[in-house]
Amino acid sequence: MVISGQAPVRAIRYSPSSDTARHGVEVMTLRSLRERMGPGEFTAPQCPRFHLIALVTEGHGTHAVDFRSGELHPGTVWWVRPGQVQQWGNVYDYEATIVLLEDGVLGPIARSSLTGSPMRWRCCWHLDENQSGSNLVAPLIAHLSTVFDQSGPGAAPLLRHLANTLLITLLDIAPPDPGPAPTIGSSTVDTFAQAVEDGFTRTRSVSDYARELGYSEKTVTRAVRAATGLTAKQFIDERVILECKRLLSHTERTTGSIADDLGFSDVSNFTKFFAARTGMSPTEFRRSARPPRW
Known part of the structure; x- marks a missing residue:
């Protein structure tokens, strides 16, 4: 190694x-x-x-x-x-x-x-x-x-x-991730999750993924909510936030560079997006990040 x-x-x-x-x-x-x-x-x-x-x-x-x-x-x-x-x-x-x-x-x-x-x-x-x-x-x-x-x-x-x-x-x-157990649309959710993994730096739009996968936006949203307890938009945003946290915690890159890589139009939009979902600014998170409990 x-x-x-x-x-x-x-x-x-x-x-x-x-x-x-x-x-x-x-x-x-x-x-x-x-x-x-x-x-x-x-x-x-x-x-x-x-x-x-x-x-x-x-x-x-x-x-x-x-x-x-x-x-x-x-x-x-x-x-x-x-x-x-x-x-x-x-x-x-x-x-x-x-x-x-x-x-x-x-x-x-x-x-x-x-x-x-x-x-x-x-x-x-x-x-x-x-x-x-x-x-x-x-x-x-x-x-x-x-x-x-x-x-x-x-x-x-x-x-x-x-x-x-x-x-x-x-x-x-492996026990399921905490939250509602999958009931319907598991294959749809798996396909959607992989599409998000491949494309979250390009788009955060549910309609873009639904169109790419050949589903209606309503079908995707219903399946994701049933399987995860999240809306499809929340699911996408969670993945983006995870990447934001990784880059803020483990690199010295500027917020502008991170915002650009993750597809935000400018630093202001990135900061608003991050603060609305975490309760703190990117700078505050970088300064005080601590691993939460499982």
């Missing part, structure tokens, strides 16, 4: 530490990661360019992903996806098994299941022993670790198969 980029947030690209890891899968303990990288690795926010999944095995701690902080204890899973920003807590307070997955490892089933908005991704949860599938996670990670430790370069197909099985299992058992 090699660090590149500049503080205050560092982009981390996948760089294998062994011939086996060159297949896009690497398994390690948090202890070994601490020993290899040193305490300075964990002080600043990071933006991995790969999937990072951890299963806590002992101790207690915290881990924050995109301004949401989760409590860690044995049986907790946390999952950072490419492009998200993570902030480690005290990594000496707990132990975990960590799986790194390059995005190219994902098969078609896992990849199709990972579409949508990062606002709706569950990043940290505790495994429920009474939930079907939860008892598979620890054995899957243990098997993946054994294959990684004991196999040579020819282990790629098995490693990738196990990695995809782990991802699909986690997606199947």
Whole structure:
């Protein structure tokens, strides 16, 4: 794992530490990661360019992903996806098994299941022993670790198969994001969420997305509200606000530059948009941002 980029947030690209890891899968303990990288690795926010999944095995701690902080204890899973920003807590307070997955490892089933908005991704949860599938996670990670430790370069197909099985299992058992459960229009919402992810820097108009997807604006709004409790416009605005917060917190870019990149006509409109949805100006948020609780 090699660090590149500049503080205050560092982009981390996948760089294998062994011939086996060159297949896009690497398994390690948090202890070994601490020993290899040193305490300075964990002080600043990071933006991995790969999937990072951890299963806590002992101790207690915290881990924050995109301004949401989760409590860690044995049986907790946390999952950072490419492009998200993570902030480690005290990594000496707990132990975990960590799986790194390059995005190219994902098969078609896992990849199709990972579409949508990062606002709706569950990043940290505790495994429920009474939930079907939860008892598979620890054995899957243990098997993946054994294959990684004991196999040579020819282990790629098995490693990738196990990695995809782990991802699909986690997606199947992850609790829903807080809010109303989906009832109707889930495929419509998935398609809409992906369109927003691809286009939120271009447009914040519900009608633009509805036209692009071939739906009526009313159909999109009804489906999104049923699935998320938000209007379609609120859903779009939440995604824009998340990106605003990322850029304000983790870069030194001016508000004018951020406003331009996110498609605002001028700084004044950007400031009004941000303040109306967060209760503070971009400058105030940059000065005082703290990760809220899960």
